[in-house]
Amino acid sequence: MKNTSRRNFIEKSLQVATAGTALTVMTQSNSEAAVPKALPIFSHHVFFWLKDSKDKKAYDQLLAGLKGLGKIEQIKQAHIGKASINDFDKPVTDASYTFSVLLLFASKEDEEKYLVHPLHKKFIEDHKHLWSKVVVYDSIAL
Structure with a gap:
């Protein structure tokens, strides 16, 4: 040793x-x-609600699209999740969404490049008809 x-x-x-x-x-x-x-980490947390939460085809299509965003070079880390209704028994927890996507960037500038990246724009164009609501929470590390 x-x-x-x-x-x-x-x-x-x-x-x-x-x-x-x-x-x-x-x-x-x-x-x-x-x-x-x-590091000056910038987080971009996006929640998606499908128009029809029981539509398996729409679910699979949106999930595949979200996974495809991982090819964008500015993303340092990504997490795609779904609400697990059985695990959310606290009154302050909102489990009404279909997907949660947490993307981490080295800077706000990298997140801004991601927003105008052709793959991100294509994702929105190809999938916006699937969701009824999208909520975004952005934050910078302290």
């Missing part, structure tokens, strides 16, 4: 703890220990 210093151990532990997330990076100067630093 390789001999490691306490500093190296802490650095590696922090890297492992943050692996797979684009939310932190390690910074280090010659005189400072590694400190997690938040």
Whole structure:
């Protein structure tokens, strides 16, 4: 086993703890220990309601379209989810939507590029007839 210093151990532990997330990076100067630093992450959270929630074909079509958005290079991470009515028993939880899409970007500017990207515009054009309502929540990390 390789001999490691306490500093190296802490650095590696922090890297492992943050692996797979684009939310932190390690910074280090010659005189400072590694400190997690938040990246300027911009989140774009979109909720979709199908016109007919029982229409399997529309459901599958919208899901395929949402998955296709992942090809857009500005997206750093994506999560597509659906409401799980059995798991939402809290009175403050809204489970009326069909799909939830959470997209993470390195910056607001990247999100703005995504909004005008040809694949995003095509997604809207090809699928807007399927939904009755769309709600968007955008936020920037503190």
